[in-house]
Amino acid sequence: MKIQKFFLAHNLYTNLTLFEKINWGKIGNALFSCSFVLTQKNQKVKTAEKLSKVFTRKAKRKELSRFLKYLKGSGIKQIFFSLRDAFLIRLFNDNFSNVLLTAKRLMLKWFNKNLAHNLYPNLTLFEKSLTGKIVFSYLLLLTSYSFLFSQQTDLFSYDNRMKFGNYLYETKDYIRAVDEYRACLKINQSDTLQFKIGEAFFEMGQYNFASEEFYKLFSSKEFGYISKISFLKTQFAAEKYDSLQIFQFPDEEQEVLNYQLKFVNLSLMITEENLPGYEKYFQPFSDREKSVLLDFYEEKKSLPYKSPLKAAVFSAIIPGAGKIYTGDYGDGITAFLATGLFAFLAYDNFKAEHNFRAWLFTGLGAFFYCGNVYGSAASAQIHNAKVKNEFEAGFKLFLKNENYFIPFIRF
Amino acid sequence: MINRISILIIILFQTAVLSAQNHLEMQKEYAESLFAGEKYFDAVTEYKRLMFFDENKIYSAEAGLKIAYCYKSGGKFDDAIAVLSKMKENQQINKTDIEIEIIRLNILRGTYFRAIGLIEKLEREVPEKQSELNYWKGWSYMVADEWQKAADAFGNSREKGTEILKNLCISVSEEKYSLSFARTISYILPGAGHFYTGYFIEGIISLGWNVLWGYDVVNAIKADRIFDAVMVGNFLWLRFYTGGSQEAVKLAEIENRKIINEAYKYLSIQFEGKQP
Numbered sequence: 210m211k212i213q214k215f216f217l218a219h220n221l222y223t224n225l226t227l228f229e230k231i232n233w234g235k236i237g238n239a240l241f242s243c244s245f246v247l248t249q250k251n252q253k254v255k256t257a258e259k260l261s262k263v264f265t266r267k268a269k270r271k272e273l274s275r276f277l278k279y280l281k282g283s284g285i286k287q288i289f290f291s292l293r294d295a296f297l298i299r300l301f302n303d304n305f306s307n308v309l310l311t312a313k314r315l316m317l318k319w320f321n322k323n324l325a326h327n328l329y330p331n332l333t334l335f336e337k338s339l340t341g342k343i344v345f346s347y348l349l350l351l352t353s354y355s356f357l358f359s360q361q362t363d364l365f366s367y368d369n370r371m372k373f374g375n376y377l378y379e380t381k382d383y384i385r386a387v388d389e390y391r392a393c394l395k396i397n398q399s400d401t402l403q404f405k406i407g408e409a410f411f412e413m414g415q416y417n418f419a420s421e422e423f424y425k426l427f428s429s430k431e432f433g434y435i436s437k438i439s440f441l442k443t444q445f446a447a448e449k450y451d452s453l454q455i456f457q458f459p460d461e462e463q464e465v466l467n468y469q470l471k472f473v474n475l476s477l478m479i480t481e482e483n484l485p486g487y488e489k490y491f492q493p494f495s496d497r498e499k500s501v502l503l504d505f506y507e508e509k510k511s512l513p514y515k516s517p518l519k520a521a522v523f524s525a526i527i528p529g530a531g532k533i534y535t536g537d538y539g540d541g542i543t544a545f546l547a548t549g550l551f552a553f554l555a556y557d558n559f560k561a562e563h564n565f566r567a568w569l570f571t572g573l574g575a576f577f578y579c580g581n582v583y584g585s586a587a588s589a590q591i592h593n594a595k596v597k598n599e600f601e602a603g604f605k606l607f608l609k610n611e612n613y614f615i616p617f618i619r620f
Numbered sequence: 621m622i623n624r625i626s627i628l629i630i631i632l633f634q635t636a637v638l639s640a641q642n643h644l645e646m647q648k649e650y651a652e653s654l655f656a657g658e659k660y661f662d663a664v665t666e667y668k669r670l671m672f673f674d675e676n677k678i679y680s681a682e683a684g685l686k687i688a689y690c691y692k693s694g695g696k697f698d699d700a701i702a703v704l705s706k707m708k709e710n711q712q713i714n715k716t717d718i719e720i721e722i723i724r725l726n727i728l729r730g731t732y733f734r735a736i737g738l739i740e741k742l743e744r745e746v747p748e749k750q751s752e753l754n755y756w757k758g759w760s761y762m763v764a765d766e767w768q769k770a771a772d773a774f775g776n777s778r779e780k781g782t783e784i785l786k787n788l789c790i791s792v793s794e795e796k797y798s799l800s801f802a803r804t805i806s807y808i809l810p811g812a813g814h815f816y817t818g819y820f821i822e823g824i825i826s827l828g829w830n831v832l833w834g835y836d837v838v839n840a841i842k843a844d845r846i847f848d849a850v851m852v853g854n855f856l857w858l859r860f861y862t863g864g865s866q867e868a869v870k871l872a873e874i875e876n877r878k879i880i881n882e883a884y885k886y887l888s889i890q891f892e893g894k895q896p
Contacts, residue, residue, distance in 0.1 A: 364647055364673050373672050385665050566847075 367396045374402075383409040400429045404436060404618075411439070416447035427459060435618060437465045441472045442613045450476040467493050471614060478509055479601050498614050505604055512596050517589040524585035528578055531585025535592045544581040551577055644670060648679055651686065660690040681712035688721065697729035716746050723756050724896040732764040755779040758789070759896055765880070767793035781893025788883055795879045797872040806865035813868020817875050826864040833857035 363369065374389030387409045390402045407422030420443045426436035437458055444452050453472050458465055470493040477484055484490055484506065491499045491506075515535045524531030529545030532538075551574030558567035608614075651666035667683040667690070674680055684707045691700035704718050704725070719742055726735035739757045743750060754777035761770035762785075771789035774782045797817055806813030810830035814823030833856040840849035887895065 364643060364669055369673065373669050376672050377668070382668070385668070388665065 383413045400432045404432045416443050419443045438468045438615050445472050450480050514593045515589040517586040520585040520589035521582050524582045528581050532588050535588040537588050548577045660694040664690045681710050697725050701725050727759050727896040732760040735760040751778045792883045796876045799869050799872050802868040802872040806868040810864045817871040819871050829860040
């Protein structure tokens with residue numbers, strides 16, 4: 210009872226729950242018994258000691274120091290420790306799950322202060338301390354755990370954005386892939402992403418944007434070389450053939466200059482009527498490239514162009530002949546018949562001395578005749594444009610399929 | 621002690637799983653808010669993101685459908701059909717519903733023969749959906765400008781609003797001008813096609829020109845001026861004669877378009893039944 214009084218004198222009693230206050234006598238006896246049993250069972254005592262050490266370290270310093278001051282020299286120190294151990298054991302035996310659940314509830318309702326307040330007063334001093342510790346530990350663990358898994362759960366994290374961007378890129382949704390990569394670049398600069406943005410713009414046919422992206426990587430250690438070549442590719446695809454010839458790279462890498470020469474020569478297939486000699490033209494290309502380009506080289510040299518002058522002369526001699534020369538048979542025959550009809554009508558009217566009608570048909574005939582001569586020259590030009598366009602389309606498609614003789618990059 | 625640690629780990633694990641689940645749920649809500657705000661491009665991006673990270677395919681069906689709706693709402697019918705075609709393999713969605721959605725998209729993009737083909741295929745495969753399929757067949761025929769066939773198809777459907785649609789189709793079919801009739805009567809009497817379509821002044825002018833040049837041709841033949849007769853007949857009378865007939869057909873087409881547009885206007889504004 211003396212010991213109990215000392216305890217009651219201390220404010221420990223006020224920190225007990227209502228249930229514990231009512232059953233204080235029974236609990237007190239149980240605790241003493243428990244304490245005695247614990248001291249007999251060495252192993253459990255050690256466990257209790259360990260827990261008590263943890264508790265001692267983590268408990269609020271102010272309360273603990275005040276309590277220890279009181280206990281100092283009082284002769285009840287040993288009993289106190291036994292009692293405290295018993296409390297801890299009891300707590301762990303009976304209330305561990307409840308405390309955890311309470312902690313979880315507290316955490317889930319973190320902002321619900323009223324609930325937290327209602328729960329808190331019902332806990333003992335030890336439970337309060339322990340609850341705080343458990344809540345803290347739970348939060349700490351949860352935070353750590355969440356941090357570990359954050360890369361998976363935060364869909365807008367750098368890694369996840371990049372993964373999603375790669376998926377979009379692979380499914381050819383380039384415009385969205387660019388958005389994702391740009392968002393990643395805001396977090397962390399990456400030459401790979403920068404390059405992929407350039408490639409995405411290239412695939413979308415946005416050559417100006419692609420050039421800008423490749424240009425930014427000229428000084429990159431990893432992507433400098435390939436971005437320079439890709440820049441040339443973009444200039445070629447954008448039909449900026451003059452730029453291919455005059456563009457000067459900051460450093461004169463031999464391989465890059467060789468590629469530049471390749472692209473210049475490839476552009477000649479499109480811009481020039483007459484190609485340079487075989488040796489000169491194929492000088493920058495490898496043997497494989499030469500073999501696959503040779504067909505286009507030969508075809509370009511013998512494209513079935515029609516001379517506009519010849520077409521005009523032919524039509525001047527025989528109306529419609531120029532159009533037949535250019536392969537426009539229907540128009541050629543029609544022009545021949547129409548001009549012939551007007552010529553006949555003019556002749557017939559002159560013969561019948563119907564001068565007005567004769568001159569009218571002469572004028573109409575002359576108009577048709579001149580128009581046909583001009584039309585034949587135009588027809589030759591149209592024919593040539595068709596031939597050129599077909600050749601260029603085929604050549605560009607071939608180069609695209611060959612990736613412009615640039616090695617494929619695997620990301 | 622081990623059990624308690626296990627409990628703690630389980631709680632933590634469940635929390636983490638729930639947390640991941642919540643992220644997907646939040647992502648879904650975000651995508652839906654974009655969809656509701658008619659920001660279809662962004663909504664497609666977010667639904668795609670949801671599908672990409674939804675490893676357990678919990679939201680894939682719903683997100684896929686929403687992507688298709690986004691494309692549909694944005695007028696990208698080809699993309700919507702492509703998405704839905706891929707989703708036919710998804711077990712979470714009824715394949716017939718997907719097919720019907722594809723039919724609706726075909727109606728919207730004007731490929732009504734494709735829509736009718738798909739309907740006929742479904743009629744064989746899912747006879748119990750005959751009523752709904754007849755409904756969409758009616759819509760397909762409406763878009764194909766086959767109003768009588770549309771009325772017949774609606775007559776065989778029990779869907780909501782079919783009676784209204786059937787009456788509308790019959791009304792349009794009756795109101796529409798016959799192009800062949802307009803052409804034929806214009807050949808018989810120049811200007812008659814104009815009168816038939818309600819263009820009386822144009823009809824009188826057309827008739828007047830034809831009478832004038834016809835008279836001139838006849839007069840030239842009478843006066844033995846064959847060349848004049850041929851020239852006037854060919855370059856003037858024949859031009860006005862055939863031109864008048866062609867114009868009558870064109871005017872009939874214009875009037876028909878007005879009638880059809882009125883019907884479409886009613887369907888888009890006032891009709892409360894299902895629409896493609």
